Amino acid sequence: MTDGINIRELVLEILLAVTKEEEYSHIALSSVLEKHQYLTKQERSFITRVSEGTLENMIELDYIIDQFSNTKVKKMKPVIRCILRMGVYQLKYMDSVPASAACNEAVKLAERKGFRNLKGFVNGVLRNISRNLEKIEYPDEKKYPYEAISVRTSVPVWMLKQWSKDYGLNKAKTIAESFQTKKGTAIRINLTKTTKEALMESLSKQGIQAEPVVLKEYPDFDYAMYLTGYDYLAGIPEFVQGDFTVQDVSSMLVTHVAAPKAGDYVIDVCSAPGGKSLHAAELMQGEGMVEARDLTGYKVDLIKENISRCGMKNICAKQMDACILDEASIKKADLVIADLPCSGLGVLRKKPDIRYRMTEEKEKSLAALQRQILSVVCEYVKDGGTLLYSTCTIDRMENEENTAWFLANHPEFTLLLERQIFPDAGEGDGFYMAKFIRK
Structure with a gap:
């Protein structure tokens, strides 16, 4: 605890923002950590571990609570529900936290949030679970x-x-x-500003571990690493000065496979926060132009912030709706990158809240939106130019089925490459990409 700040109360704030206010988990966590940057590295690590862990294991945690509580999780008040979830997570997954501390702090937190009358309930449920952790009965996998x-x-x-x-x-x-396994933070090295060797040496001096990513099928893919052992990104000088960008390995592969060339005109139609656009600008060695577009001013500001940090000159950001045809761009682009809004079922490791907010109905509407956008933005590809369609999902409806639909409705394009990357195989998240050439 620092200056009277209760770190478990900050975890509760994150959990309520995600489960009650429907905030994105990575944004809720980043917001709290940024607001309380003065916290120690250990305190920040605790907040991250408990908030992320609770969200990642919420179905299991609710299943356990329901075995020991007369009031089922769904009928609990949101604050009590989240306090119990984070308490059970600590009991089950954090050996460094004594069971007595997990229970006592949960009781104090309930009182602190105005639920003094439910202290006994919280205490009873958690202590009962603590005594019986090894006796929890799980569904039979053969039967169910x-x-x-x-x-x-x-x-x-x-x-x-x-x-x-x-x-x-x-x-x-x-x-x-x-999705239950953890990796370090994937970064892409800005080779226009530094080298892999220089960056690794500099990070090592700060006590940060950097592990290069090697992809046998792409021997020229030589600019990705995993970082561990750092406190927060804004505290790393090399990040602030744009020597690297945080980006998943599978996401990097999209631009790598698209293969923009020096002097190309590239349009990235749904660009925020700009990772693929910046990657393209770097691969183009500062020549040509990348136009990074997105729907809202907020997203465009994110792109501009990253452009400024990385110091690239052959890239600009514009606010545009990908669903509306831009007449001035017809047949002008050498490459169109269409990494479109999707269900996100390939990135549950990083964004666990998607598990609970995505539905089959939403997925169908997203697949339809992707088709709508593809039919518009394909018009920007010049003869002989490239269209790279990608999603961060593993759903056939949004991926292979959309590709088949696109080819059937746009015979002027030929499919050069189609690849589904699974999250359980390889280095990165679940991702899909299809590379088309306009005849």
Whole structure:
């Protein structure tokens, strides 16, 4: 605790923002950590671990609570529900936190938030769970495979059934399990400003571990690393001065496969926060122009912020609606990058809240939106130019089915490459890409 700030109260603030206010988890966490930058590295790590861990394991945590509480989780007040969830997470997954501390702090937090009358309830449920952690009964996987995998991995049953239909039950299980594993922070080195060797040496002097990423199928992919052991990004001088950008390996592959050349005119139609656009500008060695577009002023400001930090000159940001045809851009682009809004089912490791807010109905509407945007932005590709369609999902409806639809409706394009990257295989998140050439 620093200056009277209760770090568990900050965790509760994050959980309520995500589960009650429907804030994105990474934004809620970043907002709290940025507001309280004076906290120690240990305190910041605790906040990150408990908030992310609670969200990642919420289905399992609710399953456990329901076994020991007469009031089911769904009927609890949001504050009490979140206090119990974070308490059970500490009991089950954090050996460094004594059971007595997890229970006592939860009781204090309930009182602090105005629920003095429920102190006994919170205390009773958590202490009962603490005494019986080893006796918790889970669904039988042979009898109830989807329910059992869902509870163990906190992936909703409907997602598991969808993946099982597309790829088989065993693959669905390994995909779900992969979202429970952790990797370091993936970064892309800005080779226009530094080298991999120089960056690794500089980071090492700060006690930050940097592990290069090697992809056998792409031997020229030599600008990605995983970072561990740092406090926060804004505290790393090399990040502030634009020597590297945080970006998933699979996301980097999109621009790598698109292969923009020096002097090209590139349009990235849904660019924020600008990782792929900046990557293209770097691969183009400062020549040509990348136009990074997005729908809202907020997103365009994010792109501009990253452009400024990285110091690239052959890139600009514009506020434009990808659904509306820009007549001035017709057949002007050598490359159009269309990394479109999607269900995000490939990035549950980084954005666990997607598990609970995405639905089959939303997924269908997103697939339709992708088709609408593709039909507009393909007009910007010049003869002989490239269209790179990508999503961060593993859903066939949004990926292979949309590609087949696009080819059937736009015979002026030829498919050069189609690839589904799974989160349980390879270095990065679940991603899909399809590379088209206009004849």
